[in-house]
Amino acid sequence: MSYVVPKESFNGKVAAVDFGKDDKALTIGGESSLPFLSFEGEQPNRPVIAYEIQDCPPDDWPDTVKDVYKDVSGDPVTWAKYCQDELNAKAIALRLVSTHPDRNDTSAEEASKTIKDVLAAINVPLIILGSNNIEKDATVLVAAAEAASGNNCVIGKAQEGNYKTIVAAALAHNHKLIAMSELDINLAKQLNILITQMGFDKAKLITDPMCSALGYGLEYTYSVMERIRLAGLAQNDQTMQPPILGDVGMYVWKVKETVAAETDVPDWGTLEERGIAWETLTATSMMLAGTNLLIMRHPKAIENAEKTIDELV
Amino acid sequence: MALTGIQIFKLLPKTNCKKCGFPTCLAFAMKLAQGGVELSACPDVSDEATASLGEASAPPIRSFALGTGDKAAKMGAETVMFRHEKKFVNPCAIAVNVKDDLSNDELTAMAEAVANSEIDRVGQNLRVEAISIECASGDSAKYEAAVKLVAEKAPDAALILNCKDAGNIEAAVKTVAARKPLIYGASDENAEAIAAIAKANSVPLVAIADGPEALSALTEKIKGFGVEDIVLDSGAKKAKDIIEQNTQIRRSALKKSFKPLGYPVLNNVIRDDSILEASIAAVAISKYASIVMVSSVEKWKNLALFTQRQNLYTDPQVPMQVEQKIYEINEPTADSPLMITTNFSLTYFIVSGEVENSKVPSRLAVMDSEGLSVLTAWAAGKFTAAKIAAFIQECGIGDKINNKELILPGQVAILSGALEDKLDGWKITVGPREANAIPTYLKGRA
Numbered sequence A: 001m002s003y004v005v006p007k008e009s010f011n012g013k014v015a016a017v018d019f020g021k022d023d024k025a026l027t028i029g030g031e032s033s034l035p036f037l038s039f040e041g042e043q044p045n046r047p048v049i050a051y052e053i054q055d056c057p058p059d060d061w062p063d064t065v066k067d068v069y070k071d072v073s074g075d076p077v078t079w080a081k082y083c084q085d086e087l088n089a090k091a092i093a094l095r096l097v098s099t100h101p102d103r104n105d106t107s108a109e110e111a112s113k114t115i116k117d118v119l120a121a122i123n124v125p126l127i128i129l130g131s132n133n134i135e136k137d138a139t140v141l142v143a144a145a146e147a148a149s150g151n152n153c154v155i156g157k158a159q160e161g162n163y164k165t166i167v168a169a170a171l172a173h174n175h176k177l178i179a180m181s182e183l184d185i186n187l188a189k190q191l192n193i194l195i196t197q198m199g200f201d202k203a204k205l206i207t208d209p210m211c212s213a214l215g216y217g218l219e220y221t222y223s224v225m226e227r228i229r230l231a232g233l234a235q236n237d238q239t240m241q242p243p244i245l246g247d248v249g250m251y252v253w254k255v256k257e258t259v260a261a262e263t264d265v266p267d268w269g270t271l272e273e274r275g276i277a278w279e280t281l282t283a284t285s286m287m288l289a290g291t292n293l294l295i296m297r298h299p300k301a302i303e304n305a306e307k308t309i310d311e312l313v
Numbered sequence B: 001m002a003l004t005g006i007q008i009f010k011l012l013p014k015t016n017c018k019k020c021g022f023p024t025c026l027a028f029a030m031k032l033a034q035g036g037v038e039l040s041a042c043p044d045v046s047d048e049a050t051a052s053l054g055e056a057s058a059p060p061i062r063s064f065a066l067g068t069g070d071k072a073a074k075m076g077a078e079t080v081m082f083r084h085e086k087k088f089v090n091p092c093a094i095a096v097n098v099k100d101d102l103s104n105d106e107l108t109a110m111a112e113a114v115a116n117s118e119i120d121r122v123g124q125n126l127r128v129e130a131i132s133i134e135c136a137s138g139d140s141a142k143y144e145a146a147v148k149l150v151a152e153k154a155p156d157a158a159l160i161l162n163c164k165d166a167g168n169i170e171a172a173v174k175t176v177a178a179r180k181p182l183i184y185g186a187s188d189e190n191a192e193a194i195a196a197i198a199k200a201n202s203v204p205l206v207a208i209a210d211g212p213e214a215l216s217a218l219t220e221k222i223k224g225f226g227v228e229d230i231v232l233d234s235g236a237k238k239a240k241d242i243i244e245q246n247t248q249i250r251r252s253a254l255k256k257s258f259k260p261l262g263y264p265v266l267n268n269v270i271r272d273d274s275i276l277e278a279s280i281a282a283v284a285i286s287k288y289a290s291i292v293m294v295s296s297v298e299k300w301k302n303l304a305l306f307t308q309r310q311n312l313y314t315d316p317q318v319p320m321q322v323e324q325k326i327y328e329i330n331e332p333t334a335d336s337p338l339m340i341t342t343n344f345s346l347t348y349f350i351v352s353g354e355v356e357n358s359k360v361p362s363r364l365a366v367m368d369s370e371g372l373s374v375l376t377a378w379a380a381g382k383f384t385a386a387k388i389a390a391f392i393q394e395c396g397i398g399d400k401i402n403n404k405e406l407i408l409p410g411q412v413a414i415l416s417g418a419l420e421d422k423l424d425g426w427k428i429t430v431g432p433r434e435a436n437a438i439p440t441y442l443k444g445r446a
């Protein structure tokens, strides 16, 4: 019996999606085999990690990650520049948290101004995220798309309950779009179909099947992502070929493992390493399942995830 | 090569006597081809058929234990490439490597860290299963002493003898033979000598070669020397090599029934930076390793790796569940508050943890909702007012407490009216939406 390399080749291919401008533009996706399996297909683009910032101070982030930004997080422009210039961020994800009705309920106009200011201060690609309030995002993200017109941003998240206005705005201002559904491959597929039926180019779509933190449903996200990849590659299902987003940081930096002091849980070891490891391992797992674009918070977690990518590509 | 159901059928008695528990020989043959039953279930099968089916009906990935006793870690026996197809079977063992040239105190500290690594998470006891002793000194007496010391200080851990020198291995194996150490290992040059030691002591052996092809030749050779329990090390160190070679190995075994690679895999992920090491360990755990070798066992790192492994190895069809009953937390009295939740392990684990944190004596009624979270169970119709009312009445908790008040999870506040109608004489209170607000909430009531 002699060994033959067991290769599998697929008809399908993940769409390559670019965002940002000029020499700082980035491309994700484009692979024709399962994650990092270069021996049987192309893996042209490495996963991209964006630094998450927000339009108001991160009062609800735990200390381990809040303290890192304590001198810059009072102002989104300073914060964005810090990530780009000091931390060498390749991309920045601005979350418009303050627009949420339960937070400051700031207006779409104010959000537009923040976006313009941030865009004027940085040259790396910008991802613009709403506050995840279905109704509010429907207006805020429309204004955001206009404010960022011409910058080839990624805008999101369009969900079943609000996708129409957001899709129209992304289309009008030529942005890339994140379509988000909640941990169900059929819902993800259905939303992608609804969006492309509005005339939105499927090659400009990024799918977010919903992330979860290590220990808190990670296995569901992992398997939904693997199944999306298999459907896109092996079945050549065109609706399942957009690159995948993993919104890692916001799910990780609220679970007990990233918050509880060592004095409360002596068996769990030091809090800082625990938190950083939690975000790193969540990101690594997502990438193995097919994530092309990650949004993360802690610089050390990002550094370790980047080193992991260095080894994987 | 694996036989098809029809090929197996031809070798069976074809009497359809049903003694195997199947209606026909053909049905039995089909199940056998899928690996769902053992050939021995048919009492009338001929010796000749057993001989020709034996090889083919063996599981595609050989299964055996790392270590001995009830803490031994089973390995192998995997049946799928992706966890959504079917549950991954035997969770990857975590092994920490120590060098024999450390001081006795350092060796003791590491062994004790392994011995005390057990953590309970979502109702499972998780631990670092193995300790690998590396012969860095090259000195036989020193190596043997280190192995002995570590074995003593970590009495339940599986042992890995990380040594390439036959002479040094032989001495060390003898001192711990009863613990069935895994010898790590044999390469093409020394395969014969080391396989002889493994065979004489009935212990498993790691085959070390450069890539799957060379490895498959080596395992055949080792098998020829009479050793069957083999672990594979394809030399992959970089994350990419780990994921690619482990994929090739598992695919060869499962899809091509290629026996020379039908064994559990060991990956060495040792890095200078401990967080990066944990990240690469996560690559190995997710992608098919049966043993992952690390260089340190900090508590935060153990917790992260245990959790990652637990997530990957849960059953994709059946969520982890806890028993339906009234859990007493912090020694409640008849006046203590009563809360209700579902029996999804994760939900129970989070909520009971927070109730414990509050130090407020309480009762937590856990209702069988087929292992679904609160909102999922509610959406699926398993956590409805009628079902909750029936559970509370049947369990008789109302007779044991003075105040008939039931606290609901905030996320299902919507149930409170209907529940009050159905549970006569009970007061229904809506608790906080998130479990982390429970301590403040309970203390505020007390």
Ligand code: B12
Pocket: A182, A183, A184, A217, A220, B319, B339, B340, B341, B342, B344, B346, B347, B350, B351, B371, B372, B373, B374, B375, B376, B377, B378, B379, B380, B407, B408, B409, B410, B411, B431, B432, B433, B434, B435, B436, B438
């Ligand atoms: C993972 C998941 C699943 C998994 C199941 C996981 C499981 N074992 O339950 C799968 C994929 C199988 C699934 C299926 C379904 N799901 Co689902 N699922 C989720 C998801 C993403 C997370 C749920 C989870 O694990 N939460 C974590 C646990 C720990 O939370 P929890 O049990 O609520 O406990 C928290 C609190 O409630 C509180 N708490 C708990 N108990 C108590 C007790 C007291 C006294 C107090 C004070 C507090 C408290 O503490 C905990 C931590 O804060 C949610 C979306 C979301 N982000 O919440 C949707 C979600 C719950 N699912 C939903 C739906 C509709 C379904 C389906 C019916 C259809 C579908 N879309 O797939 C099916 C039904 C399943 C079936 N068998 O029929 C909806 C429910 C919508 C609604 N409001 O009605 C949600 C909200 C998603 C959505 N927006 O569409 N789902």
Ligand code: SF4
Pocket: B012, B013, B014, B015, B016, B017, B018, B019, B020, B021, B022, B023, B024, B025, B026, B028, B041, B042, B043, B044, B045
């Ligand atoms: S026990 Fe053997 S002979 Fe009888 S039905 Fe089953 S396979 Fe056929």
